Amino acid sequence: MENKTEFIKIQDIQKFYPYKDGKIFHKRGEERKFVKAVDGVSLTIERGEILGVIGESGCGKSTLGRILVRLEAPTSGDVFLDGVSTERILRQDPKQFRRNVQIIFQNPFDTFTPRDTIQKILLRPLKHHNIGRDTAERVEMCKTALEAGGLRPAEDILSRYPHELSGGQLQRISIIRSMFLKPGFIIADEPVSMLDVSVRAEIINMLIDLARNQNAAVVFISHDIALTRYISDRIAVMYLGRIVEYGTADEVIQNPQHPYTRALISNCASIDPFEEREELSIGGEPPTPVNPGPGCYFAPRCYMATEACFKSYPQRRDLSGCHYAVCSRIEK
Amino acid sequence: MGAILTVKDLNVTYINKTRRVMAVRRASFSIDKGDSLGIVGESGSGKSTLAMALLRLHPKSTEITGEALFDGKDLLSISEAEMNELRWMKLAVVFQKAMNALSPVHRISTQIEDIYRVHCPSASGEEIQERAMELLKLVNLPPRVYRLYPHEMSGGMLQRVAIAISLLHHPQLLIFDEATTALDVVTQGQILREILEMEKTLETTRIMITHDMSVVATTCNKVAVMYAGELMEFGMVKDVLTRPRHPYTQGLQDSFPSLKGENPKLLSIPGFLPDLSKDIPGCVFAPRCAHATERCRREKPPMTKTSEAGQAACWLCVGDENGK
Numbered sequence: 183m184e185n186k187t188e189f190i191k192i193q194d195i196q197k198f199y200p201y202k203d204g205k206i207f208h209k210r211g212e213e214r215k216f217v218k219a220v221d222g223v224s225l226t227i228e229r230g231e232i233l234g235v236i237g238e239s240g241c242g243k244s245t246l247g248r249i250l251v252r253l254e255a256p257t258s259g260d261v262f263l264d265g266v267s268t269e270r271i272l273r274q275d276p277k278q279f280r281r282n283v284q285i286i287f288q289n290p291f292d293t294f295t296p297r298d299t300i301q302k303i304l305l306r307p308l309k310h311h312n313i314g315r316d317t318a319e320r321v322e323m324c325k326t327a328l329e330a331g332g333l334r335p336a337e338d339i340l341s342r343y344p345h346e347l348s349g350g351q352l353q354r355i356s357i358i359r360s361m362f363l364k365p366g367f368i369i370a371d372e373p374v375s376m377l378d379v380s381v382r383a384e385i386i387n388m389l390i391d392l393a394r395n396q397n398a399a400v401v402f403i404s405h406d407i408a409l410t411r412y413i414s415d416r417i418a419v420m421y422l423g424r425i426v427e428y429g430t431a432d433e434v435i436q437n438p439q440h441p442y443t444r445a446l447i448s449n450c451a452s453i454d455p456f457e458e459r460e461e462l463s464i465g466g467e468p469p470t471p472v473n474p475g476p477g478c479y480f481a482p483r484c485y486m487a488t489e490a491c492f493k494s495y496p497q498r499r500d501l502s503g504c505h506y507a508v509c510s511r512i513e514k
Numbered sequence: 515m516g517a518i519l520t521v522k523d524l525n526v527t528y529i530n531k532t533r534r535v536m537a538v539r540r541a542s543f544s545i546d547k548g549d550s551l552g553i554v555g556e557s558g559s560g561k562s563t564l565a566m567a568l569l570r571l572h573p574k575s576t577e578i579t580g581e582a583l584f585d586g587k588d589l590l591s592i593s594e595a596e597m598n599e600l601r602w603m604k605l606a607v608v609f610q611k612a613m614n615a616l617s618p619v620h621r622i623s624t625q626i627e628d629i630y631r632v633h634c635p636s637a638s639g640e641e642i643q644e645r646a647m648e649l650l651k652l653v654n655l656p657p658r659v660y661r662l663y664p665h666e667m668s669g670g671m672l673q674r675v676a677i678a679i680s681l682l683h684h685p686q687l688l689i690f691d692e693a694t695t696a697l698d699v700v701t702q703g704q705i706l707r708e709i710l711e712m713e714k715t716l717e718t719t720r721i722m723i724t725h726d727m728s729v730v731a732t733t734c735n736k737v738a739v740m741y742a743g744e745l746m747e748f749g750m751v752k753d754v755l756t757r758p759r760h761p762y763t764q765g766l767q768d769s770f771p772s773l774k775g776e777n778p779k780l781l782s783i784p785g786f787l788p789d790l791s792k793d794i795p796g797c798v799f800a801p802r803c804a805h806a807t808e809r810c811r812r813e814k815p816p817m818t819k820t821s822e823a824g825q826a827a828c829w830l831c832v833g834d835e836n837g838k
Contacts, residue, residue: 408770436774450773451703452731
């Protein structure tokens with residue numbers, strides 16, 4: 183059962199938020215409703231692997247990211263780092279956990295204290311984790327890192343305040359800041375969706391280098407399918423808190439099996455004006471995940487749904503390799 | 515078919531106490547009836563400013579020179595009253611954030627009635643409702659939406675309402691300013707498809723302002739690439755995207771990964787937008803361009819014909835009309 187390369191193991195993570203129905207008191211025995219933001223996600227990630235998580239807004243992909251860095255505690259389930267429960271690491275050595283697991287947020291303008299210079303911002307984690315002997319050495323480290331990240335002249339950047347830099351520069355600093363600690367596990371939650379197209383590539387390539395050179399596991403959360411395919415080794419497609427399809431990036435995009443994945447891809451605008459596209463449309467918008475089920479969560483919007491789909495949640499079907507989809511309409 | 519909109523030498527300059535920012539410079543292009551033009555570029559490249567200038571929605575201190583002939587009238591020189599006649603009736607715009615375009619304290623019905631009555635003061639409630647129902651159906655919304663408040667709807671629904679409102683008076687020219695950018699992939703895909711579907715029945719011309727090349731690739735037939743307020747390249751989408759002549763267009767294209775095809779390493783364009791408050795003698799893109807020569811930094815390249823309908827402002831295309 184124990185797999186050597188298995189670095190991160192996400193086991194049956196659930197996150198339920200109580201549904202605010204406007205009542206203060208509830209009758210005894212009355213069933214409480216929950217918003218099931220993440221509903222039983224299990225995944226494994228190897229070292230040096232980039233896992234892309236795609237889905238519509240509200241599908242729980244960001245909540246999953248926040249649970250992975252423990253900004254939120256899951257309702258049930260656990261994440262294992264190198265076979266050790268993160269809950270245990272957090273209890274015994276929270277500093278070590280924070281050092282090892284880092285997150286990059288979507289909006290670089292919100293991630294930095296507006297009152298501090300970049301130097302102060304970058305020095306803080308170094309001091310906290312006792313990296314470098316003294317301030318002079320730490321400043322030197324900052325300079326080298328900034329220059330390696332293409333931010334020149336580094337001295338000038340260090341003396342600036344966040345509002346004096348562009349979004350692309352800030353996002354790069356945000357990645358540099360998390361790289362300082364040599365984390366083993368990085369969660370990037372829509373890191374480029376706020377950035378201009380011409381600078382997106384730099385950030386993406388920086389993340390790829392990070393995974394390859396530092397042998398870190400990266401979870402890349404995005405709604406941009408083309409971009410996720412470019413950066414990821416594997417892709418997980420989420421719908422209403424559950425994974426509906428998982429596999430290598432090329433397999434999921436080129437040979438999607440789940441009707442949701444197929445619809446998602448067919449709705450994605452492509453840069454190639456001649457590309458043939460499957461015309462699939464799914465009606466409406468994802469419903470709020472308040473006690474969904476009992477059938478397949480996607481069934482109400484699915485163009486392939488049969489009566490059986492509404493009765494019970496489908497079983498996972500293993501396809502070739504690691505590719506699987508959770509749909510009862512898939513043959514074999 | 516004749517040109518519906520001809521823009522000649524359009525300059526838009528934002529003026530404040532300390533500086534003059536030339537947000538759009540020497541933009542010239544024309545679009546025919548039934549065309550769909552995509553204007554792409556990074557943020558700050560002047561694409562929204564261009565659209566705002568056409569609708570005369572810019573702040574008072576803005577200086578605009580040039581000519582924009584729409585339906586025989588120069589949009590930039592007619593009186594405010596005449597312009598008001600054209601707005602909604604002939605020209606309509608859909609903004610990025612429909613949530614902010616609609617009033618949160620009025621029902622959709624009230625807002626539609628307001629807009630309808632600006633141009634037809636005597637219209638009865640039933641008449642308006644009938645037209646509204648027609649349009650709501652066109653954008654795939656249930657009739658009950660008419661009685662809802664904006665906060666009761668999702669972003670995608672609101673965006674559809676905004677599109678429906680823009681169509682109230684059968685405009686000839688529709689401008690979508692990043693109208694689908696804030697939406698989800700699936701919703702965006704649906705709305706884009708609905709827009710295309712809609713155009714089969716309505717005879718409208720569309721300008722689509724976006725930073726997303728893939729949106730242009732799927733929904734437009736012509737494309738204008740803007741950078742730092744200047745038009746870099748103009749032409750048919752299929753032509754420009756398969757064989758970009760201008761290094762900036764090439765750069766933009768290289769920073770988009772393909773969905774299904776081959777994926778070479780993504781490239782970004784190094785450097786930043788130039789300071790638009792200063793006069794730039796040469797090509798505006800030269801400081802970031804890999805092919806820049808001494809001449810590029812000194813002289814401004816003229817718009818040169820590159821193909822039947824295509825033009826590009828680059829010295830590489832001058833004297834080598836057949837392409838590289």
